[in-house]
Structure formats: C-alpha cells, structure tokens
Amino acid sequence: MKTIKHLLFFLASIFLCTNTYSNITYTLVIHGGAGNISKESLSAEDIKNYENKFSHTLNIGEEMLKNGASALDVAVEVVKILEDSPLFNAGKGSVFNIDGENELDASIMCGKDRNAGAVAGVRIIKNPIEAAYNVMKESPHVMLIGDGAEQFSKEKGLEIVSPSYFFDQRRYDQYRNFIDNRDKGYNNQNNKDFKTGTVGAVVLDSKGNLAAATSTGGMLAKKYGRVGDSPIIGAGTYADNNIGAVSGTGHGEFFIRNVIAYDILAKVKYLNTPIEKAAKELIHDRLGKDEINGGIIAVDKDGNIAMVFNTTAMFRGFVNHKGEKETGIFVD
Numbered sequence: 001m002k003t004i005k006h007l008l009f010f011l012a013s014i015f016l017c018t019n020t021y022s023n024i025t026y027t028l029v030i031h032g033g034a035g036n037i038s039k040e041s042l043s044a045e046d047i048k049n050y051e052n053k054f055s056h057t058l059n060i061g062e063e064m065l066k067n068g069a070s071a072l073d074v075a076v077e078v079v080k081i082l083e084d085s086p087l088f089n090a091g092k093g094s095v096f097n098i099d100g101e102n103e104l105d106a107s108i109m110c111g112k113d114r115n116a117g118a119v120a121g122v123r124i125i126k127n128p129i130e131a132a133y134n135v136m137k138e139s140p141h142v143m144l145i146g147d148g149a150e151q152f153s154k155e156k157g158l159e160i161v162s163p164s165y166f167f168d169q170r171r172y173d174q175y176r177n178f179i180d181n182r183d184k185g186y187n188n189q190n191n192k193d194f195k196t197g198t199v200g201a202v203v204l205d206s207k208g209n210l211a212a213a214t215s216t217g218g219m220l221a222k223k224y225g226r227v228g229d230s231p232i233i234g235a236g237t238y239a240d241n242n243i244g245a246v247s248g249t250g251h252g253e254f255f256i257r258n259v260i261a262y263d264i265l266a267k268v269k270y271l272n273t274p275i276e277k278a279a280k281e282l283i284h285d286r287l288g289k290d291e292i293n294g295g296i297i298a299v300d301k302d303g304n305i306a307m308v309f310n311t312t313a314m315f316r317g318f319v320n321h322k323g324e325k326e327t328g329i330f331v332d
Contacts, residue, residue: 025321026065027204027303030057030078032088032315033197033249034295039330047329050087054317054327057081061203062319071203071211071245072110072133079106079129079213082199086168088315089197091127093168094217096175099224102166104217105231106132107143111210111239116142118231119149123166126159129215132231134158143231166217178221197315198230200247202239202299210301212237212245212261219252228252234262243269244301246279249314250287250294258286260296268300275299276306283308 032050042050061078083091094102106128107118117136120143125131131153135144144152154160198216205211214237216230229236229252236252238261239245246261255261260282267278275298287294288310295309297316307316307328317327 024066024068024206025204025303026062026206027299027305027318027320028058028061028065028074028078028201029203029297029299029305029307029318030054030061030082030199030201030316031247031249031295031297031307032082032199034293034309034311034314036293036311037313037330042329050315050329051327053082053085053087054315058317058319058325058327061201062325065203065205065321068206070207071205071209072108074203074205075108075201075211075213076129076133078201079199079215080127083127083129083215086170087197088199089171089217090199090215091217092166093171093197094166095171095197095220097218097224097226098221100172100175102163102217103222103226104128104166104215105227106213106215107231107233107237108132108136108213109211109233109237109239109245110136111212111241111245114240116233116237118143118233118237119145119153120227120231121146121225122149122153123163124150124160125153126161126165129213130158131156132213132215142233145227171217174220182221198249200230200237200249200297202245202247202297204245204299204301204303208241208301210239210241210245210299212239212247214247214249216249229255229260232256234259236261238262238265240265240269241301244275244298246296246298248294248296251292254287254290254292255294258282260287260294264296264298275304276308279306279308283310 086093109116200214235256267273295314298306319325
C-alpha cells in the first residue's frame with residue numbers, strides 16, 4: 001500500500017511540474033536598427049556575426065523568461081548585451097555627433113503601471129539602459145539628461161567609463177566620411193549608416209506583464225544637444241499591459257512628431273486593430289508615404305508580434321514559449 005502511495009505521489013509530482021512548465025508563456029522580440037542596406041554591403045561574415053549576436057541574445061532572454069524573470073529585467077538584460085556589442089549604434093558601437101563625440105540615449109517603460117525612465121545625451125555611462133531603469137525605479141522623474149543623468153548614475157553605483165570606451169573605428173570612419181564630404185551635398189539622410197543600429201526589446205513575461213526598452217547613439221553627425229525618439233516615451237518606446245509594447249527605430253524627428261509607439265497601441269486599444277496591421281498603417285502608410293525611414297517591433301498582451309519596417313532591412317528576431325524562434329535582416 002505504501003509503495004502504491006509513493007508511486008501515485010511521484011506521478012502527481014511529475015504531472016504538476018510538467019503542467020506548471022507548460023503553462024509558462026512568454027514572448028521576446030528584439031531589434032538592432034532599420035536602414036536601406038543592400039545585401040551586397042554586408043559580407044557573409046558580417047551577416048553571421050549579426051545572426052550569432054541575435055541568437056545569443058534571444059537565448060539569454062528566453063532562459064530568463066523560462067525561469068520566471070520579469071519583463072523589465074529581461075528587457076534591461078538583452079538591451080545591455082546589444083549595447084555592449086560594437087555591431088550596433090548603441091553603447092559601444094555608437095555613432096559620433098557633429099563634434100566627433102558620442103552622446104547616448106535610452107528609455108524603458110513598464111506595462112504594469114506605465115512607469116517609465118529615460119536618459120539622454122550621456123557620455124560616460126557604460127549601459128544607458130541601466131541608467132534609464134534606475135531613473136524609473138529610483139527617482140520621481142521620467143527623464144534625466146547630460147551631466148545630471150551621469151551624476152545620478154554615479155550615485156546609484158552604475159558602471160562609469162571614459163568617453164574613449166565608446167570609440168569604434170568603423171563608426172569614426174563613417175563620421176570622417178561625412179565631415180569630409182558634407183560640402184559636396186553628402187548628408188546623413190543619404191548615408192546608409194546614419195541611423196542603422198538603434199537597439200530595442202519588447203517583452204511579455206509569464207505573469208502577463210509587458211515592457212519595452214530602446215537604446216541608441218542617435219543620428220550620425222547630429223547637432224550638439226540633439227535628442228531623437230529613442231528616449232521619448234510615446235515616440236520610440238511605449239508599454240501598457242492592457243494593450244502591448246513597442247520599440248522603434250528610424251528617423252527620430254518624425255517618430256516624435258507622429259508619436260509612433262503610442263499611436264500604434266492606440267489603434268489596437270480604440271479600434272481593435274491587430275498589432276501588425278496597426279504597425280503597418282503607421283510605418284508603411286503614414287511614414288512611408290512621406291519617404292521617412294523606420295521600423296518597429298511590438299508584442300500585444302496576447303503574445304502576437306509585429307516586426308514592421310519600410311526600409312530594405314531591419315535587424316530583428318523573436319522567440320516565444322511555443323518554441324518559435326527567428327532572426328532576420330533583409331526583407332523576406
């Protein structure tokens with residue numbers, strides 16, 4: 001009798017554990033910027049490097065989600081990984097402004113309570129997304145800029161680096177090319193690298209909480225003090241547990257003027273538009289018709305995703321609890 005009880009208990013334990021695991025639902029989507037890039041401009045090695053970095057990042061995020069991590073924690077961690085890579089225009093691989101310096105922006109938003117944090121124009125914070133997270137969690141403010149954001153980050157014990165940490169030869173060569181050719185009508189709109197590389201993540205965790213995070217080095221050769229859409233809540237980043245989460249990449253001035261991230265979710269909320277259709281209406285119809293480049297990643301409260309862009313390429317990838325995983329660069 002005791003043996004039978006032990007067997008029944010053992011089988012019940014297996015069932016409960018399996019059932020609990022199978023009920024874990026999650027979705028993670030990431031991007032590394034959008035731009036008009038030709039396939040010929042990237043070598044096979046370049047493409048492999050991007051695919052490997054995205055695959056590694058998705059694996060880290062997925063493992064965290066499987067173990068019950070919050071959407072916010074996952075968003076911060078995966079964006080940090082991308083910030084630390086020179087492949088992207090964020091953190092280590094940021095472009096140079098008109099004065100030949102790196103100025104970084106980032107933001108994060110919590111879908112549960114719609115709290116948000118952002119930093120802009122920072123030069124010595126190793127991971128701006130961590131600074132944005134701390135602004136959200138440890139201050140009464142939404143955005144801190146420049147010296148103030150850096151002082152706040154020092155007080156919170158975040159890693160501070162020399163501005164030289166962000167130097168990347170490839171990015172510097174792009175900057176010099178711009179400076180040397182600007183009198184010939186060359187501008188950062190006809191430079192394929194002017195914006196490519198902004199990074200972002202949108203996450204739905206096992207508790208149904210959503211988060212969105214975005215980080216960037218901004219526009220190549222931007223004017224002193226310029227701030228784009230990435231740290232602007234509603235323009236480049238937005239999350240609401242009742243609707244979804246969005247992170248954008250593109251020509252920031254137009255994302256700000258059109259409040260792209262929020263407006264996508266407003267279409268979902270008020271018109272009951274599917275998330276992908278809403279994104280296409282904003283990115284293709286509104287921005288595309290004016291020849292404004294950009295793209296977004298999004299996930300709604302039910303785990304449906306969108307990876308929409310009006311350029312030839314957007315570095316992107318997703319993974320979910322169904323075992324679906326995908327990375328891509330060019331238009332399929």
